[in-house]
Amino acid sequence: MRFRKLGLCLTCCVALAGMMSEAAMARTMTTAPVVGNDPVHPVVVPYPVPEMAQTQLQAAIARSKVSGKPLLLDFGGNWSPDCWALSGVLAIPAVSAWIAQNFEVVVINVSRRNTNMGIGENYGVTIADVPSVLVVSSDGKLLNAGTIAALANASKMTPQAVVDQLAVWGKMN
Numbered sequence: 001m002r003f004r005k006l007g008l009c010l011t012c013c014v015a016l017a018g019m020m021s022e023a024a025m026a027r028t029m030t031t032a033p034v035v036g037n038d039p040v041h042p043v044v045v046p047y048p049v050p051e052m053a054q055t056q057l058q059a060a061i062a063r064s065k066v067s068g069k070p071l072l073l074d075f076g077g078n079w080s081p082d083c084w085a086l087s088g089v090l091a092i093p094a095v096s097a098w099i100a101q102n103f104e105v106v107v108i109n110v111s112r113r114n115t116n117m118g119i120g121e122n123y124g125v126t127i128a129d130v131p132s133v134l135v136v137s138s139d140g141k142l143l144n145a146g147t148i149a150a151l152a153n154a155s156k157m158t159p160q161a162v163v164d165q166l167a168v169w170g171k172m173n
Contacts, residue, residue: 030101032167033094037158045078046087047109053116060104064138070173071138072103072166075110075120076131083131085155089162098163102170103135120148135169143172 048056057073064071074090076083089095099105110116110127120127123134123142129152135143144150150165151157 029167029170029173030098032163032170033092033098035089035092035095035159035163037160040085040088040092040159042081042084042155043087043091044084046083047076047078047107050109050111050115053106053108053119057106057108057119060106061140064104064136067104068138069102069104070143070170071134071136072099072105072169073108073119073134073136074105074131075108075116075127075134077110077112079112080130082152082154085157086131086133086151086162089154089159092159095159095163099166133166133169135172137173144169 060071063069074086076086090099108116108119110130113127113130117127120132120134123136125132125134125142125145125148127148129149131151131154132148133144133151134148137143147165147169151162154162
C-alpha cells in the first residue's frame with residue numbers, strides 16, 4: 001500500500017513537472033552592474049576570424065535551448081572604433097560576469113560587411129551598422145528588431161549607457 005501511494009505521488013510529480021508552462025520556467029535577468037561613466041579601454045581586435053561564426057552560433061543556440069538564456073549576437077569588425085568601444089565595455093569584469101549570467105554570447109566578425117551577413121538575414125534583419133546587436137530568445141525569436149543598431153555609436157556612449165541598453169534587451173526575454 002505504501003509503495004502504491006509513493007508510486008502515485010511520483011507519477012503526479014512527474015506529470016506536474018511536465019505541465020509547467022514556459023512562463024513558469026522563464027528566466028529572470030539579474031541586476032545590471034553599475035559601471036559608471038569613466039572611459040573604458042577599447043579592445044582593438046575583439047572579433048575572431050569570420051570562419052568561426054557558424055560553429056560558434058550553433059553551439060550558442062544549443063546552450064541557449066538548455067539554459068533558457070537569450071542569445072546576444074554581436075556583429076562587428078576589427079576595424080571599427082565603435083566595436084572596440086563596445087568590446088571594451090563587455091570586457092569590464094563586472095559586465096562580463098553579468099553578461100555570462102544572462103546571455104549566451106556570439107561575437108560575429110562581418111569583416112568589411114561582406115562576411116556572415118546572412119546570419120542577420122536569418123532573423124529578418126539587415127546588418128548595416130557595426131556594431132549591431134541581436135538579442136534572440138532561446139526559441140529563436142528576435143527580441144530587439146527595431147533597435148539592433150542602438151550601440152552603433154558605442155564609442156560616444158558611456159559604459160553605463162551601453163550596459164543599460166543591454167539590460168533593456170535582456171528583459172525582453
